Amino acid sequence: MEAPPDNDVLWARSLHFTHRDGSPGLAGISLGVRQGEILAVNGPRGSGKTTLLRCLSGLLPVRSGEVWFNSSPLHTLGPAARERLCRERFGWIDPEPVLVPELSVWENAALPMMLRGAGRRRAKVSALEWLKRLDVGDRARCRPRALRHAERQRVAIARALAPGPEVLFADEPTAPLHHADRTQVLRTLATAARSHGITVVLATHDPDTAALADRTVALLDGRRVHTVHLPDVPDAEGRAACSLSV
Amino acid sequence: MLALRLTRAARPAVQLRRLLVAAASAGTGLLLLSSLGHALAHPEAADAAALRLAWCAAPLAATVYLALAVARTDPGTRPRPGLSAVGLGPARLMAVSALTTALSCSLGSLLALLFFLHLRGDLTGLPFDGAAAGLLAAGLPLPVPAAVTLLTVLPVTATAAVAVALRPRDPRPPARTVRRFGRFGALGGPAGPETFGAYGRFGIRLPSAPGDGRGVAAGNSRGVAAGDGRTAAAGEGRTATAAAAALLETDGDRPAPESAPEPPVPDIRAGSPAGLPWGVALVTAGLAAQAYAGRSAPDLAVLLGWLLTGVGLVLAGPGLTHLCGRLLQAGRPGVLRLLAGRGLMAEAARIGRPLGVVCTVASAGCALTALSGGPAPAFGPLSALGALVVGGATLGTLLTSAVEARQYRAGTTAALLRLGARPALLRGAAALRAAVLPALFGPLVLVIAALSALPLSR
Known part of the structure; x- marks a missing residue:
C-alpha cells in the first residue's frame, strides 16, 4: 500500500460511492488536500459535492476506495472511531445553520468544546472570542x-472554528444568503482559516466563491473533471422547437 | 378513502397509539352503556342514574384528550411539502386527521356495544355469556336510540376537538384597523403596562429612556440628537420597526442606515409559561375549600374543591416542568445538565400539561385509596373500569406527548449527532430529564393527596 504524500493532510484515491437506493454518487474520485490550504470543490447541483465531503469527513462509510487522514487510513475505521475522529479533528458547516434552539448563542458555539470534554469556563472564553471575531459578539446571550x-450562519462558523479543527468541511455555507452577507461570511471564514492554519474543504457551485480558494477541484456527475465545458443555458422563451405541447 | 389508506400504511407504533384510543373509547362506551343499564334496571332512582352518567364525564374527557394527543403525533397527517404540492394542504390534512380519529373512536364504541350486548346475554356463543345480566338489566329490551346517542357522544366530541385543535391557522397577526388614541389624545397606547404615576415621570417620554427602551432601541442616540418633531414621533413608536420607520421618514437629509433595524431582543425568560401563579392559587383555593367543607356538609363543596385543585394542577404543570428544567441547568452546568435542563425548559408547555393531568388523576387516586382504607373492597367492577380508563388514557397522553416532543426535536438531535455528540450522552440527557420530573412531581402528588384526604378522614 502506497503512503500518501507528506504535505497532504487528507488524501482520497479512486473513491466510489453508491447511495442506498442505488443512485450513483461518486465514480472514482482521487484528490489530495494540502496542509493549510483552502480547497474549493466546485460543480453544479447534484454533482456529488456533498457526498464527497461526507465521505472525506467520515460521516459516510466508504465502500470502495481509500481515504487517508494524516497518514492513517480512514476507510478502515469502525463507526465509533470515525465518530471520535469527526469530533476531535474535523469541523463541519451545513448549508443551513442548524443551531440548538434552546441554547443561547455562546452556548451553541461552546458546545463542540464541551462535547470534547473542555471545561465550561474555557469553552465560554474561546467561544466568546470567536463570536466577537465573526462580528456576532453582541448577540452572544440571545x-x-x-x-x-x-448571523446564525456566522454563529455556525464560529461553532465549527472554535475547537480548532484540523480540517474544516464547509458544505455550501453561503447558499441561502444574499450577496452582501455571502461576501462577509466567506471573507470571515477565509480569514479565520488562514490566520489559524486550518485546512478548509469548501463545496460551492458559485465560481465567485471558488475564486477565493487556493485550488479548485471541479466535479461533474460524480467525476473529477479538469475542464468543465457546459453549454450556456439558452434563452428558451419563444422557441417552439422544444415545446412538448405541440 | 385517503384517510383509510393513510391509516393502513402507518407504522406499528402509530397503529398501537390508535388502538389505544380505540381501547379507551371502548371503555368509555361501556361505562356509558352500563349507566344506561343501571337506569333501565332502577327507573325509580333517577338521581343515582344521573350521578352515574355525570361520573362518565371524567373518562370521556380523558379519552378525548388522548385522541387529541394521538392525532397531533400522527405522522401521516402532518403537513408535508410533497402532499401540499398535490393539493393536500393543512385544511385537507385536518379533515383526514379528524376522520382517522372518528374511525378509531367509532371502532371502540362498536366494540363497547358488542361487549355490552354480550355481557347482557343478548349475544351468545362466547365465554362470560350474560355474566353481568343482573347488573345491566338483561330482562328489559334495550332502547336503541338511547344507546346510539350515548355511543356517538365520544366520537363526535373527539372529532370536533381534533378538528378545532388542528385547524389551519393564519400565522399573520390580525391587522389592527381601528386607530387607538392613548392618554391625552396621544397616538397609540403605552408600550408596556403602566404603573401608577409612570406616565408623568421625568424622562419617561424621552426616546432613550430605559422604560421605553424596547421601542426605540434601534434609534439609539441619534433620535435624541435630532429635532423635537422626530423625538415625539419616535417616542410614541410602539415597536422598533415603527420607530425606525419614523426615523427614516424624517431623516431625508441623512444617508439611510445600511442595515435594517435590529429586531427587539427577546427576554430570556420569554419562554417560561405563565400559568404557575394561577395554578398555585387554584390549588391552594381548592385545598382550602375541601378543608372547610370537611367540617360541615361534605358533598358538593368537596367536589368543587377537588375540581379547583385539579384545574390548578393542570395549569401549574408547564410552569413546574419549566422550573424543573431551570433547576437542572442551574449553577455552572456541564454539557449533560445543560442539554437536559434546556430541553426540559423548551418542552415545558408540551410535556407539562399532560403531566399536570396525570398528577391530578394520581393524587385523586391516592386520596380515594387512603379514604377507603384499602384498594380492593370499596371499588366495584365499573369503578375499577372507570379508574383504569382514566388512568390509562392520561398516562397514554403523557407518553404520546413525549413522543411528540421527540419528533419535534428530531432535527436538533440529528444536528447534535453531526457535531459529534455521543448517542450515550443524548440518552443520558433524556434519562436525566425523565428522572427529574418524578422527583418533583411525586412528592407533590403525595402531599396534595394527603391534604385532600385529611379533612375527610377526621
Missing part, C-alpha cells in the same frame, strides 16, 4: 431565533 440568517 437565543438563535432572535438572530438573522446571516
Whole structure:
C-alpha cells in the first residue's frame, strides 16, 4: 500500500460511492488536500459535492476506495472511531445553520468544546472570542431565533472554528444568503482559516466563491473533471422547437 | 378513502397509539352503556342514574384528550411539502386527521356495544355469556336510540376537538384597523403596562429612556440628537420597526442606515409559561375549600374543591416542568445538565400539561385509596373500569406527548449527532430529564393527596 504524500493532510484515491437506493454518487474520485490550504470543490447541483465531503469527513462509510487522514487510513475505521475522529479533528458547516434552539448563542458555539470534554469556563472564553471575531459578539446571550440568517450562519462558523479543527468541511455555507452577507461570511471564514492554519474543504457551485480558494477541484456527475465545458443555458422563451405541447 | 389508506400504511407504533384510543373509547362506551343499564334496571332512582352518567364525564374527557394527543403525533397527517404540492394542504390534512380519529373512536364504541350486548346475554356463543345480566338489566329490551346517542357522544366530541385543535391557522397577526388614541389624545397606547404615576415621570417620554427602551432601541442616540418633531414621533413608536420607520421618514437629509433595524431582543425568560401563579392559587383555593367543607356538609363543596385543585394542577404543570428544567441547568452546568435542563425548559408547555393531568388523576387516586382504607373492597367492577380508563388514557397522553416532543426535536438531535455528540450522552440527557420530573412531581402528588384526604378522614 502506497503512503500518501507528506504535505497532504487528507488524501482520497479512486473513491466510489453508491447511495442506498442505488443512485450513483461518486465514480472514482482521487484528490489530495494540502496542509493549510483552502480547497474549493466546485460543480453544479447534484454533482456529488456533498457526498464527497461526507465521505472525506467520515460521516459516510466508504465502500470502495481509500481515504487517508494524516497518514492513517480512514476507510478502515469502525463507526465509533470515525465518530471520535469527526469530533476531535474535523469541523463541519451545513448549508443551513442548524443551531440548538434552546441554547443561547455562546452556548451553541461552546458546545463542540464541551462535547470534547473542555471545561465550561474555557469553552465560554474561546467561544466568546470567536463570536466577537465573526462580528456576532453582541448577540452572544440571545437565543438563535432572535438572530438573522446571516448571523446564525456566522454563529455556525464560529461553532465549527472554535475547537480548532484540523480540517474544516464547509458544505455550501453561503447558499441561502444574499450577496452582501455571502461576501462577509466567506471573507470571515477565509480569514479565520488562514490566520489559524486550518485546512478548509469548501463545496460551492458559485465560481465567485471558488475564486477565493487556493485550488479548485471541479466535479461533474460524480467525476473529477479538469475542464468543465457546459453549454450556456439558452434563452428558451419563444422557441417552439422544444415545446412538448405541440 | 385517503384517510383509510393513510391509516393502513402507518407504522406499528402509530397503529398501537390508535388502538389505544380505540381501547379507551371502548371503555368509555361501556361505562356509558352500563349507566344506561343501571337506569333501565332502577327507573325509580333517577338521581343515582344521573350521578352515574355525570361520573362518565371524567373518562370521556380523558379519552378525548388522548385522541387529541394521538392525532397531533400522527405522522401521516402532518403537513408535508410533497402532499401540499398535490393539493393536500393543512385544511385537507385536518379533515383526514379528524376522520382517522372518528374511525378509531367509532371502532371502540362498536366494540363497547358488542361487549355490552354480550355481557347482557343478548349475544351468545362466547365465554362470560350474560355474566353481568343482573347488573345491566338483561330482562328489559334495550332502547336503541338511547344507546346510539350515548355511543356517538365520544366520537363526535373527539372529532370536533381534533378538528378545532388542528385547524389551519393564519400565522399573520390580525391587522389592527381601528386607530387607538392613548392618554391625552396621544397616538397609540403605552408600550408596556403602566404603573401608577409612570406616565408623568421625568424622562419617561424621552426616546432613550430605559422604560421605553424596547421601542426605540434601534434609534439609539441619534433620535435624541435630532429635532423635537422626530423625538415625539419616535417616542410614541410602539415597536422598533415603527420607530425606525419614523426615523427614516424624517431623516431625508441623512444617508439611510445600511442595515435594517435590529429586531427587539427577546427576554430570556420569554419562554417560561405563565400559568404557575394561577395554578398555585387554584390549588391552594381548592385545598382550602375541601378543608372547610370537611367540617360541615361534605358533598358538593368537596367536589368543587377537588375540581379547583385539579384545574390548578393542570395549569401549574408547564410552569413546574419549566422550573424543573431551570433547576437542572442551574449553577455552572456541564454539557449533560445543560442539554437536559434546556430541553426540559423548551418542552415545558408540551410535556407539562399532560403531566399536570396525570398528577391530578394520581393524587385523586391516592386520596380515594387512603379514604377507603384499602384498594380492593370499596371499588366495584365499573369503578375499577372507570379508574383504569382514566388512568390509562392520561398516562397514554403523557407518553404520546413525549413522543411528540421527540419528533419535534428530531432535527436538533440529528444536528447534535453531526457535531459529534455521543448517542450515550443524548440518552443520558433524556434519562436525566425523565428522572427529574418524578422527583418533583411525586412528592407533590403525595402531599396534595394527603391534604385532600385529611379533612375527610377526621
